[in-house]
Amino acid sequence: MRKKWRLVLWWQCVLPMVLRARGSPPDDIVKCMSGTTQNCTVTSSYGTFPDRSVCRAAEVVYPTSEQELVAAVAMAVKNNQKVKVVTRYSHSIPKLVCPDGNTGLVISTLFLNTTIRVDPTTMLMMVESGVTLREVIQEAATAGLALPYTPYWWGLTVGGMLGTGAHGSSLWDKGSAVHDYVVGMRLVTPASPQEGYAKIRSLNLDNPQMNAVKVSLGVLGVISQVTLKLQPLFMRSITNSLRSDLDLEDMVSSFGTQHEFGDITWYPSQRKVLYKVDDRVTMNASGIGNIDFMGFRSTLTLELVLLRSSEETQELTRDADTKCTMAKLQVATLVNTGLGYKNNDVSFTSYPVIGSHHRLQASGGCLDSPRDALLSACPWDPRVKGEFFHQTTISIGLSNAKDFIIDVKMLRDMVPKGLCGVELYNGILMRYVKASSAYLGKQEDAIDVDITYYRSKDPMKPRLYEDVVEEIEQMALFKYGGLPHWGKNRNLAFDGVMRKYAMGGEFLKVKKNYDPMGLFSSEWTDQVLGINGGVSVVKEGCALEGLCICSQDIHCAPAKQYFCRPGKVYKDARVCTRI
Ligand SMILES: *[C@@H]1O[C@H](CO)[C@@H](O)[C@H](O)[C@H]1NC(C)=O
Ligand SMILES: *[C@@H]1O[C@H](CO)[C@@H](O)[C@H](O)[C@H]1NC(C)=O
Ligand SMILES: *[C@@H]1O[C@H](CO)[C@@H](O)[C@H](O)[C@H]1NC(C)=O
Numbered sequence: 001m002r003k004k005w006r007l008v009l010w011w012q013c014v015l016p017m018v019l020r021a022r023g024s025p026p027d028d029i030v031k032c033m034s035g036t037t038q039n040c041t042v043t044s045s046y047g048t049f050p051d052r053s054v055c056r057a058a059e060v061v062y063p064t065s066e067q068e069l070v071a072a073v074a075m076a077v078k079n080n081q082k083v084k085v086v087t088r089y090s091h092s093i094p095k096l097v098c099p100d101g102n103t104g105l106v107i108s109t110l111f112l113n114t115t116i117r118v119d120p121t122t123m124l125m126m127v128e129s130g131v132t133l134r135e136v137i138q139e140a141a142t143a144g145l146a147l148p149y150t151p152y153w154w155g156l157t158v159g160g161m162l163g164t165g166a167h168g169s170s171l172w173d174k175g176s177a178v179h180d181y182v183v184g185m186r187l188v189t190p191a192s193p194q195e196g197y198a199k200i201r202s203l204n205l206d207n208p209q210m211n212a213v214k215v216s217l218g219v220l221g222v223i224s225q226v227t228l229k230l231q232p233l234f235m236r237s238i239t240n241s242l243r244s245d246l247d248l249e250d251m252v253s254s255f256g257t258q259h260e261f262g263d264i265t266w267y268p269s270q271r272k273v274l275y276k277v278d279d280r281v282t283m284n285a286s287g288i289g290n291i292d293f294m295g296f297r298s299t300l301t302l303e304l305v306l307l308r309s310s311e312e313t314q315e316l317t318r319d320a321d322t323k324c325t326m327a328k329l330q331v332a333t334l335v336n337t338g339l340g341y342k343n344n345d346v347s348f349t350s351y352p353v354i355g356s357h358h359r360l361q362a363s364g365g366c367l368d369s370p371r372d373a374l375l376s377a378c379p380w381d382p383r384v385k386g387e388f389f390h391q392t393t394i395s396i397g398l399s400n401a402k403d404f405i406i407d408v409k410m411l412r413d414m415v416p417k418g419l420c421g422v423e424l425y426n427g428i429l430m431r432y433v434k435a436s437s438a439y440l441g442k443q444e445d446a447i448d449v450d451i452t453y454y455r456s457k458d459p460m461k462p463r464l465y466e467d468v469v470e471e472i473e474q475m476a477l478f479k480y481g482g483l484p485h486w487g488k489n490r491n492l493a494f495d496g497v498m499r500k501y502a503m504g505g506e507f508l509k510v511k512k513n514y515d516p517m518g519l520f521s522s523e524w525t526d527q528v529l530g531i532n533g534g535v536s537v538v539k540e541g542c543a544l545e546g547l548c549i550c551s552q553d554i555h556c557a558p559a560k561q562y563f564c565r566p567g568k569v570y571k572d573a574r575v576c577t578r579i
Pocket of ligand 1: 039
């Protein structure tokens, strides 16, 4: 045993310092018949979807200008062809990029990546929808400006962030959602033959339809250009503080109002919480701190393979003790080395880490690499047998946050080793997000609870203590009425979700108006929007992958002793429990 941990420590900590990993950038998302742009498959950066389906398209186009984009949409509309938009790296987990069947058109925003204008006087930035978060941050900073709240991962595009309601962490100003800093948009939608089959709709905040377009799941048309309202660039000071989780339920609401960029990472099995005390400081504060988050760095393939295979062994032998020990070691290593925060370009010495906002707001080291022989890659790169996970991300209204934490603690106390596996993916991340005027935006101020956990390569294989995470998932969704993140989650999170949106009907009206034929819709988006049945897929083993909530034992894995049973704390939950 001891030897194994030493080996892991070696791969994890020592080797990467010796060999500075260069690694391969992410693979292409769309692959077509050799040498053509036809007969294609489309995937996500994780290499698969929640239902593991393969998604096909007849053709992919790569417009390089708005005119080419309009032409692409017009061609699809004229041919009555289904259309979907795919981004550079495609980090949405649900099947938002799949046109139905195999005759659809996929429009990639890969080359719609121009920053059109950044105006320091008006503090407006106009970009094409395929510009990545990393480029937004860089171009804004060059003009002395900043987008104040963003996701933490560089590899998202502006169109993708808006489409899925992506956010950072803040209860200040308009909150942490990127779409709440949008002041203008140009969207290409279907149009009548007289209008040439496609048209540009230019919207600003005076137009109420903006509330539909800001978060649209891609079903209204293709976003061409976006205008963002920025702020003068500023400095931040960050201190990560590891504490006991004894008073977490009391801290969870107040912490978000105390610190502008604060977030919370909870390690429930270790009874510890990492509070990110993160505030704006005066511009004359000095510091060249930055973040290169460890979880987003290019990681040695050998290390990824080793970690995955040790996790698979623990699952196979039901070895929760080793999981808990490994989690402790991993979290301690991460926290002690600053998680990737650095006081300067070289190393982490101590908190606070002070630096310019644009060097601290997001990172993505693994995007940056020449193509090599895949010696290293992003940890979730599907070409490597590395990380493979589910991600359950649900925002819970702040008024319910305390009771939710108390319930999870009660469950943790009943099954003390049940959440060690979650800590191997850096625990439960909690980020703040505010109510939005977007029809599919957050309905109230909330804490977004983000849980990443082991997924088996075999969809019929149950996971160690899967009942615990399933109970938390159902508790968040149903007992506390949480809203699933549109770009993450497993199928069950979206069943009946539109009932939770007061203005859902208004969204559907705009959709009917913009795309009456539903060419930008698919079976999946219709199910999510409640237009065409539900999202659940009921079949043998469906609850293991979150395709359904179990109602019979056969939805779990009775042959492997996993049966459908009520939750331990939330009795209305139905989870796959090993008996
Ligand atoms: C498209 O690819 C599939 C799978 O590779 C193949 O079966 C099919 O014949 C191809 N279709 C065309 C039109 O080339
Ligand atoms: C846009 O993307 C292409 C393809 O990755 C790249 O070659 C080009 O440099 C990018 N342009 C800008 C302005 O970033
Ligand atoms: C920063 O500037 C403000 C006024 O602009 C001043 O009050 C403060 O003392 C300065 N702080 C430092 C650390 O120089």
